[in-house]
Amino acid sequence: MSPRHAPDSRVVARRAEFMAALGRADEDAAVALALGLVDAGVPAGEVLLGLVAGTQEEVGLRWQRGEWSVAQEHAATAVNERVVAAVGRRTPPGTRGHVVLACLDGEWHALPGRIVAEVLRLAGWYVTFLGASVPAGELVSYLHQEGPDVVAVSCALPVHLPAAHRTIVAAQRTGTPVLAGGPGFGTDGRWARRLGVDAWAPDAVEAVRLLDELPWPEPEPDQVGDEAGPEYAGLRERRGDLVAAATRVLHGRTALGTPTGVVDAGLEDDLTHAVDFLTAAVYLSDPDVFTGYLGWLADLLGARGAGTDAARAVLAEFHAGLHDFPFAQQCLRRGATQLEEGAAPGHGAAAVREATA
Amino acid sequence: MPARRDRHGRDPGGKGIIRSKDPDAGRMTTGIGGGSVDRPSAPVAPAPAAPAPPAGPSLADRLLDGADFGVLAIDERGLVRRANAAARRLLGVREAELLPAPVAAALVAGPEHGSDTGPDTGPDDGPVELDLGGRALRARRQPLPGRWVAWHVEDVTEHRRRLDNLLAERARSRFLAAASRRLGLSLHPGRTARAVVELASSELADLAVVVLPVRGGVSEWYACDADRVAHSGRTDVADMPAELRDALAGIATGPRPLLADDLAGQPWVAGAPAAAALISLPGNGVPAGALVLLRHETDSAAAPGVDKALTEEFAQRSGLALAAASLYAGQAGTAAVLKRSLQQPELPRVPGMAFGAAYRPAEEGLLIGGDFYDVHVGPEGSAMFVLGDVCGKGVHAAVSTGQLRQTVQALRRLDQDPVSLLRLLNETMLEAADPEADPGFATVVLGTATPLPDGGLELELAGGGHLPPLVVRRDGVEEVEIGGMLVGAVPSARFAARTVRLAPGEACVLYTDGVSEARGGVDGRETLGETRLAGLLAGAHVMPAPAIAERVEQHTTRWLASGAHDDIAVLVVQAPLPLPAPSDPAPAEERP
Numbered sequence: 001m002s003p004r005h006a007p008d009s010r011v012v013a014r015r016a017e018f019m020a021a022l023g024r025a026d027e028d029a030a031v032a033l034a035l036g037l038v039d040a041g042v043p044a045g046e047v048l049l050g051l052v053a054g055t056q057e058e059v060g061l062r063w064q065r066g067e068w069s070v071a072q073e074h075a076a077t078a079v080n081e082r083v084v085a086a087v088g089r090r091t092p093p094g095t096r097g098h099v100v101l102a103c104l105d106g107e108w109h110a111l112p113g114r115i116v117a118e119v120l121r122l123a124g125w126y127v128t129f130l131g132a133s134v135p136a137g138e139l140v141s142y143l144h145q146e147g148p149d150v151v152a153v154s155c156a157l158p159v160h161l162p163a164a165h166r167t168i169v170a171a172q173r174t175g176t177p178v179l180a181g182g183p184g185f186g187t188d189g190r191w192a193r194r195l196g197v198d199a200w201a202p203d204a205v206e207a208v209r210l211l212d213e214l215p216w217p218e219p220e221p222d223q224v225g226d227e228a229g230p231e232y233a234g235l236r237e238r239r240g241d242l243v244a245a246a247t248r249v250l251h252g253r254t255a256l257g258t259p260t261g262v263v264d265a266g267l268e269d270d271l272t273h274a275v276d277f278l279t280a281a282v283y284l285s286d287p288d289v290f291t292g293y294l295g296w297l298a299d300l301l302g303a304r305g306a307g308t309d310a311a312r313a314v315l316a317e318f319h320a321g322l323h324d325f326p327f328a329q330q331c332l333r334r335g336a337t338q339l340e341e342g343a344a345p346g347h348g349a350a351a352v353r354e355a356t357a
Numbered sequence: 358m359p360a361r362r363d364r365h366g367r368d369p370g371g372k373g374i375i376r377s378k379d380p381d382a383g384r385m386t387t388g389i390g391g392g393s394v395d396r397p398s399a400p401v402a403p404a405p406a407a408p409a410p411p412a413g414p415s416l417a418d419r420l421l422d423g424a425d426f427g428v429l430a431i432d433e434r435g436l437v438r439r440a441n442a443a444a445r446r447l448l449g450v451r452e453a454e455l456l457p458a459p460v461a462a463a464l465v466a467g468p469e470h471g472s473d474t475g476p477d478t479g480p481d482d483g484p485v486e487l488d489l490g491g492r493a494l495r496a497r498r499q500p501l502p503g504r505w506v507a508w509h510v511e512d513v514t515e516h517r518r519r520l521d522n523l524l525a526e527r528a529r530s531r532f533l534a535a536a537s538r539r540l541g542l543s544l545h546p547g548r549t550a551r552a553v554v555e556l557a558s559s560e561l562a563d564l565a566v567v568v569l570p571v572r573g574g575v576s577e578w579y580a581c582d583a584d585r586v587a588h589s590g591r592t593d594v595a596d597m598p599a600e601l602r603d604a605l606a607g608i609a610t611g612p613r614p615l616l617a618d619d620l621a622g623q624p625w626v627a628g629a630p631a632a633a634a635l636i637s638l639p640g641n642g643v644p645a646g647a648l649v650l651l652r653h654e655t656d657s658a659a660a661p662g663v664d665k666a667l668t669e670e671f672a673q674r675s676g677l678a679l680a681a682a683s684l685y686a687g688q689a690g691t692a693a694v695l696k697r698s699l700q701q702p703e704l705p706r707v708p709g710m711a712f713g714a715a716y717r718p719a720e721e722g723l724l725i726g727g728d729f730y731d732v733h734v735g736p737e738g739s740a741m742f743v744l745g746d747v748c749g750k751g752v753h754a755a756v757s758t759g760q761l762r763q764t765v766q767a768l769r770r771l772d773q774d775p776v777s778l779l780r781l782l783n784e785t786m787l788e789a790a791d792p793e794a795d796p797g798f799a800t801v802v803l804g805t806a807t808p809l810p811d812g813g814l815e816l817e818l819a820g821g822g823h824l825p826p827l828v829v830r831r832d833g834v835e836e837v838e839i840g841g842m843l844v845g846a847v848p849s850a851r852f853a854a855r856t857v858r859l860a861p862g863e864a865c866v867l868y869t870d871g872v873s874e875a876r877g878g879v880d881g882r883e884t885l886g887e888t889r890l891a892g893l894l895a896g897a898h899v900m901p902a903p904a905i906a907e908r909v910e911q912h913t914t915r916w917l918a919s920g921a922h923d924d925i926a927v928l929v930v931q932a933p934l935p936l937p938a939p940s941d942p943a944p945a946e947e948r949p
Contacts, residue, residue: 025901025934071899075934078904108911132907133914135721145689147545175542175552215585240880268878272915 007050010042019055023068025075031086044087045122048115049204052080052087056111065303081111088118094125097149099179099211102130102139104155104164112182113154119204120152125211136167143174150211151176155184158191158292159276162232162283165195165224172198177216181207191284196222228285231325235279238321243271245321246314274314281331290331291338298339308339315339427510430501431456438505447494447510463487464496464508486513493517529667532560536671540678544685547579547589550646553638553675554581561668562650566625567638568592569646569679570605580625590624598623604637604647612636612668615649628653636668638676645679648672699725699759701926704732707740709808713902713929715910719750719871719922727754728869728926731762733769738808741769744867744928745801745823745844754924757797761786765803775803775819779844779852783821786845798846802826802839802867806930812861814932819854824873827891828857829864829898829905834891837865862898864905864931871925872909877917885916902931 014033021030037047056077063073101117103110110132117129130142143151151171155164161184171178177198185192189200198219201207210216247268274293281289298308319332414422418441421428427444431437437450444450448460456464464485484497493514499507536556543549550567557565558581566580571594581587594602598619603609615633620626630651637644650668704712718726730744743765747757761782768781779801790797801821806814818826820839828835840853857865868890875885893912897905906927913925 025899027901069896069899071896074904074908075900078901078907106914108907133911135717137720137722138724141689141722144544144685145693147543147548173542174544175539175548215587240878244880269915 007054008042008046010037010040011046011050011054015051015055018051019058022055022059022076022079023072025072025079027079027082030079030083034083034087035090038087038090044091045119047087048084048118052083053112053115056080064300077111081114084111084114084118088114088121091118091121094121094123094127096124096126097211097214098126098128098146099150099152100128100130100139100142100146100148101152101154102134103132104153104160104167105133105135106160106163107155107157107182107184108132109154109156109182112156113152116152116154116181116204116207120208120211123208123211136163136170139167140170140174143171143176148176149214150179152179152181152207153197154182155180156182157184158186158284158289159273159280160184161191161195161280161289165222165283168195168197169222172196172219177214177219179207179210186288191286191289193220194223194284194286196220224283224285228282228327231327232279232283234325235275235282235322235328239272239275239279242275242318242321243268246271246274246317249313249317250310271314275318278318278328278331282325282328285327287331287334291335294335294338312336312339425512428507429510430505430507433504435461443512444508444510447492447512448489459489463489464498529664532556532667533670533674536674540674544682544689546679546682546686547577549678549682550577550579551581551587551589553646553648553679554579554587555585557581557648557650557671557675558583558585561664561671563653564625564627564630564651566649566651567646567675567679568597568601568605568649570640570644570683571602576605578625582627588625592624596622600635601647601649604635605644607637607644610637610639610644612665612672620651625649626651634668636672638672638679640676640680641684645676645683648675696723696725696755699755701729702731705734705740707732707734707738707806709738709812709933710740710806710814711902711929711931711933712740712742713904713906713927713931715906715925715927717871717910717914717922717925718755719924723751723755725752725755725758726750726924727758728871728924729758729762730867730926730928731765732928733766735769735773735805739773740806741773741775741804742806742867742928742930743801743803744869744926745799745803745821746869746871746924746926747797747799749797750924757799760789761799761801773805775805775817776852776854779803779819779821779841780850783844783850783852784848787848790845798843800824801844804865804930808932809858812933813863814859814930816857816859816865816930817854818857818865819852821850821852824868824870824887827866827868827887827894828859829866829894831860831863831898834894836887836891859930859932861932862934864898864902864929866894866905866909867928867930868909869924869926871923872913872927875913875916875922875925885913899934901934902929905929905931 014037018030018033021033034047034051037051038044059068059073059076059080062068063070068076099120101113101120103113113132114129117127121127128146128148130139139151153164153167153171155161164184168178168180179199179201180189180192180195180197181201181203185195185197185200187202189202192200196219198216199210201210274297277293278290281287294311297311301308301311315332315336319329319336322328322332421441422443424441424443427441427447429437429440429444429448429450435455437452437454437456440448440450440452449457450460455461464487484495487494487496492512494510495513496508496510499509501507539552539556540549543552546569550569553567554565564580564582566578569577569579574594575591576594576597577589577591579587579589597605598615600609600613600615600619613635615635617629620630620633631653633649633651636648636650638646638648640646701714701716704714712732714730716728716730718724718728720726727747727750728745729747730742732740732742735741743762745758745761747754747761749757764782764785765778768778768785772778772781782801782803786797786799799821800823802818802823803821804816804818806816809815818837818839820841821844822842823839825836825838828837837855837857839855842850842852844850859865873885873887873890876882878885890909893908894905897908900908906929909927910925914922
């Protein structure tokens with residue numbers, strides 16, 4: 001989620017200062033600055049989209065370029081969340097229909113969802129934000145108890161889509177229409193449609209517009225093919241074996257040659273992440289899910305001055321271990337070609353980059 | 358030029374046809390074998406040695422008159438030249454007269470007869486359906502020579518009625534099946550009511566309204582029109598028509614019409630409906646609501662509730678769904694109130710220290726479990742915090758955590774020392790325990806935090822048999838082994854304490870075994886373990902406390918191979934992050 005409109009000049013003027021506060025994890029300074037802008041008459045939506053979402057993108061880039069550690073990125077994000085909450089407290093609860101917003105299970109990028117929640121509240125909706133990684137069971141019992149008009153689900157990374165699908169189906173089975181948002185559904189929302197959601201919004205502004213159009217027509221049924229079923233199940237089962245085999249190939253070294261992984265905690269985390277993206281690509285019968293991830297990974301490695309040799313070795317190892325998985329192998333071959341050519345990242349790379357920002 | 362002959366060898370234009378003087382009687386005297394007509398290919402041509410024709414109607418006339426279907430021949434001027442008994446009965450035509458206007462209109466109106474197609478083109482056009490005098494007829498046109506036309510007319514009234522009934526029955530089953538599916542979805546009374554009105558307005562009425570039972574003098578209502586535009590609101594019982602009150606009270610339950618006077622002033626009425634019907638929705642003993650169906654058309658066939666059986670069946674199913682939703686809402690409401698006291702608390706903000714927490718019960722839909730944490734603001738700027746794990750899972754364990762938290766809340770007013778508090782807690786739990794029940798022991802870490810002048814924090818941690826907390830230092834992560842015995846298991850249990858000093862940014866992480874014993878990883882059977890957890894926390898001193906707690910929860914759930922897990926609780930106590938001078942370089946360029 002990022003602002004695509006010309007930001008308010010008053011916001012632009014204070015952005016460096018705000019960024020510095022995020023860098024120090026100085027919650028008080030960041031909150032005071034944001035609230036000061038609101039008090040000065042800058043629309044709250046402008047502060048949320050222009051200041052918070054804008055700087056959050058910069059936070060992600062700094063992590064990606066290796067300028068900030070994971071810990072610093074988390075700290076800055078946590079401060080931004082506090083800022084959103086503080087700005088949100090200035091907005092009276094809406095009186096229009098009730099919208100419940102939740103990040104799908106396994107999805108920990110709460111900030112975009114939190115911002116959207118506040119923008120919807122500003123548009124007059126009564127919004128409940130359930131937070132990051134909401135288990136499907138918790139969401140469903142909430143829907144039965146509160147009976148909201150719409151449930152909005154946020155997904156930043158396509159790797160969570162198989163789990164997202166289960167949650168979406170469960171929510172629709174309560175008779176509640178599902179609005180999907182976040183780059184995890186594809187920058188053009190194609191995976192949202194494939195999972196059979198009632199509506200998809202690329203950003204908060206579009207979400208507001210879609211909610212004005214309620215009731216929505218009946219959604220198209222989901223198109224997650226049964227043909228992917230056995231291969232998907234097989235990949236889930238082989239997850240551990242694949243990671244173990246790839247670990248042996250790399251002799252325990254990460255792509256960066258450091259004990260810390262590229263993405264987060266360690267090598268196993270990185271490899272599990274890669275297998276999970278592959279699994280999601282198979283689930284959606286769309287290699288772009290996987291090649292998009294690889295594009296993002298290549299960018300990341302490039303930013304840290306590392307090559308893609310390790311990544312390519314991993315792909316080759318996966319390919320060898322998956323001889324009875326034709327679709328997964330197709331994804332892997334495409335990915336290998338992409339890494340070799342250093343090709344422009346395919347569709348989805350932007351999505352991943354944005355989500356991780 | 359020889360006269361054209363039709364299939365039966367008659368010469369339509371010629372003098373071969375000799376009509377009787379009494380066309381109404383239909384006794385045609387053109388006899389088979391009579392006259393001078395030559396008919397070499399006539400299918401009914403008798404042998405030359407055929408007996409003399411009988412007196413009166415010919416055999417062909419008798420055969421035609423005996424047929425169930427009508428046959429008539431019309432000449433180029435529209436005059437009926439021949440019509441058998443069935444044609445005369447079905448169409449009311451007479452021979453030697455023009456077609457009656459409605460018949461002519463119906464037959465000519467068929468799209469394939471818009472223009473005269475000539476006598477010999479298209480020997481068999483598609484049949485025309487027409488309604489005459491309340492009967493459904495199907496007519497097939499047959500061109501005859503000399504621009505004559507024959508019509509073969511079949512009475513399909515009975516057939517059509519059966520087909521209509523079948524289709525209507527199918528539509529009814531489809532509607533009821535869709536209704537059952539849709540009504541079974543939600544357990545929320547409002548959403549269920551909305552499903553009822555959306556379904557009803559799609560099939561049974563132009564506007565459907567559900568009024569829910571009266572609670573405290575007011576009723577909630579939900580309305581939906583045929584364009585799927587929904588409204589809802591509340592109405593005072595005093596403003597309701599008496600009929601509606603009776604239906605909601607279960608006094609008058611059957612379908613009944615509503616008069617315009619009854620509807621006047623009702624908030625859900627739009628415009629002036631032409632007809633309205635009311636039916637009560639049967640629930641558990643008392644009605645689960647009342648359904649009002651309104652039509653804007655005066656057409657009697659469209660009057661609401663015309664399909665009485667369908668409406669009643671729909672009302673039955675709607676009533677059941679509403680009753681179930683109402684029952685669930687009642688139970689869920691009660692549970693929510695009880696659960697609220699057992700849910701994990703909002704963390705207080707205490708100057709000089711920061712708290713963060715994460716909580717994920719094993720039964721995720723339940724929101725409560727056997728793990729717990731709590732933070733209380735203490736005297737002189739201090740705070741008391743506790744994290745623990747009661748044996749067991751689910752609701753039973755959650756109830757124990759509630760009692761335990763309340764006990765701590767009360768006891769901390771008597772004694773501030775963590776070890777003394779654990780001792781008191783142990784005695785209280787043992788006294789309160791039901792001797793019949795299983796022992797309800799718990800593992801607990803209880804501590805106090807006091808801000809230090811240098812921005813650091815001093816923690817006094819008392820252990821009650823719980824996992825050792827991890828301290829996130831600037832240069833690594835260390836385990837704080839405290840010791841101590843289970844709380845609530847044995848009298849005079851011994852508890853130990855440790856003092857820990859946190860420099861600014863450093864944090865103490867308390868967690869339950871749902872974290873360290875999370876089973877998963879690469880092979881799906883490995884436990885997460887303290888070592889891996891410590892690795893995860895290395896360098897986390899720059900993160901704010903809530904982000905540290907979330908990081909632990911995030912990695913634990915990602916570690917889990919399957920969805921199943923034990924209760925997970927994390928509580929982080931942190932000395933406030935140091936705020937360096939604002940020397941952080943500004944972003945090189947402002948990105949719009």
